Amino acid sequence: MYSLFVKYYEEYLSNQGLSEKSIEVYIVDVLQFCLCPQVVDMMEGRCRSHEALQGFYRVLSVEYQPKSLQRKMVSVKNFLRYLFESGEIEEDSYRNFKFKVPQSKILPKFIPKSDLRAIFQFLSDDLAKSDSRELYRKKIRQGSVIEFLYLTGVRVEELCLLTPEDVLADEGVVLINGKGGRQRIVPVDIANTNFLSLYHNEFLKLSAAAKRYFVNNWGNALSTQSVRSLVRDVSQRAGVEINVTPHMFRHTLATNLLENEVDLRVVQEVLGHSTVKTTEIYTHVAISHVKKELQRKHPYKFDVKS
Template identity: 25%
Template sequence: MTDCKEALNDFISYIIVEKGLSENTVLAYKADVLKFINFAKKKRISLENFEHNDITDFLWEMKTEGLKPRSIFRVIESLRQFYKFLNSEDLAKNNPTLYLATPNLPENLPDILTFDEVDLLLNSINDDDEMHIRNKAMLELLYAAGLRVSELINLKFSDINLEDCFLRIIGKGSKERLVPFGNKAKFFISIYLKKRRPCLNVNDHIFISRLGKKLSRIEFWRQLKNIAKNVGINKNITPHTLRHSFASHLLKGGADIRFVQEMLGHASITTTQIYTHLDEDRIVQQHKKFHPRG
C-alpha cells in the first residue's frame, strides 16, 4: 500500500523541481491533495484503489462545503497532476481522474483602463516629493513592461539595464525573461534613481519605502488606490489592472499575440488570448455605427 505522506512529499518535490511551479501554486496543490488524502483515509480507500466514483464523491463533498467552481477546477487539476505522478512512479496503476468533467467557469474578463484613463493616472502624480517620484516611476514601469506587482517590487538594481531599456525578470516558476520598456519609463526611473537612490548596490531593491525598506505589495496597492481615487477613476483598480491594460493596448495596437505572451511571461498562449476578447463589444459597436445596415 502506498504511503500517503511519502507520496505527497515526493509529489511536492516533483512539481517544484521538475515542473517548476510557483510557490503559490505548489501550496495550493499541496492543500488540495492533502484534503484528498484525508478524505481517502476517512473512507478507508487506498490511493491505488480509488475509482472515478470515489473522486466524484470527494469533489461533491468539496462543493457542499462551499468551494466555488474555480476552486473545484483547481482541485481537479491538482488531482490530475497527482495521479499522473503516481502512475509515472508505479505507485498506482489506475487513474480515476481521466474522465473527470471540469465545471463551466464564468469568463471573468479583467478590468482594463482606457488610453485616456492611463494618461490621467500617470500624469496626475507630482514629481516634487520623493515618494511621488517613486510612485511615478513604478506606475510608468508597471504599464510600460506589463509586470506583475511582485515582479515590480522585487526588482533589484542588477535586474535593470537603463541604457538599453531592458529588465531581467524572474517570474512564476523561477522562469527568466527579458522585458523591454520605453523612454518615458526610463526618464522617470532615472529621476528617481538620482534623487532617491543615488548609491544603489547591485543587490539592492530599487523601490523602497519611506523608511528605506523594500516596498510591500499592499503599500503600493494603497498608493495606487489613492492616486486613482484622486483623479476620479472609479474602477476597481489594482496593480494588475495596469498589466491587463498593457496587454490589451498592445493587442489593440496590432502587436503579435506571441510577442505579448512572451512579454507577460505566460506559459500558455491560452492565458494571453483572454485579452483578444476584450475588444468584442467595441467591434460590435463599431459595426453598428459604420455598417450601412448596422
C-alpha cells in the same frame, strides 16, 4: 496520515523553483483534496485514484468558478503524480481522468484610457508639488511603480521579486521571473521614461542593498500589499471612480496592445503566457470595447437614424 505527505510535497514544490505564493495556493488545493472521503479509500486501496479525483471534481464543479476549478484540478493531478512516483499509491489511473471546465464568461477588467491618462497626469502634477526631499522620493516611487506596471504588464508578485540585476538599463530590457520559474525579457527604455529614470538614479544604492529593485525610503523591499495600497491611493486621489488594482494595468496593457494591432504572439511573450489561448481572452475585451464605442459613436446613429 496526510500531513506528512503534504509536508514532503511542499518541500518538493520548493525545489522546483516555484514562488512561495504559488506553493501556498497549491498546498491549499491539496489539503482540500485530502478532506474528500474517497482519498481515505484511495490510500487504503479500496478505490482507484481516478475515482478519488472524480469525487473531488464533482464537489468543485458546484462551488467554484472555471478558473479556480481548472487550477485546483491541475494541482491535485500533480499531487497524485507525486504520490505515484514516490510509491505511496500503486496505480496511476488519475492520468486518464478527463475533466471539462466550462468557458468563463467573465472578461478581464481594464482601466479606461481617460482614467489611465488621469492617473499619469496626477502623478506628474503631484511630483511637481513636492516641497521636501522625502516627499519627492515618495512620489518618484509611486510614479515608477505604476509606470512599470503599465509598461511591462507584470504581475504584482513579479514586480516585488524584481532585483537590480534584472533591470538592464543600458540594454533597454528587464528580465521578469514569472510563474513556474519561466523567465521572459520585456523591452523597457528606462532613459526615456517619466518616473523610472528618476527612480533608477535615486534608489539604485538602496535597491542593491535590499537585493530588490523596488524599495521604500528605508530600503526595505516593497510587499505586494504595499503595491496594492499604493495603486489604490493614487487612483483615488487622481479622481478615478473605479477600484483600480495592480493587475488591471496588466489587462489594460494587453487590451491596448491588441487594439493597436500588435501581433497576438508578441503580447503573449510580453505577458509571459505559456499558451496563446490565455492571451486570446484579451481579443474579446478589445472587441467588446469596440462594440460599445460603435454603439455610442457610430455615424449611422447621427447621420441616418436621426
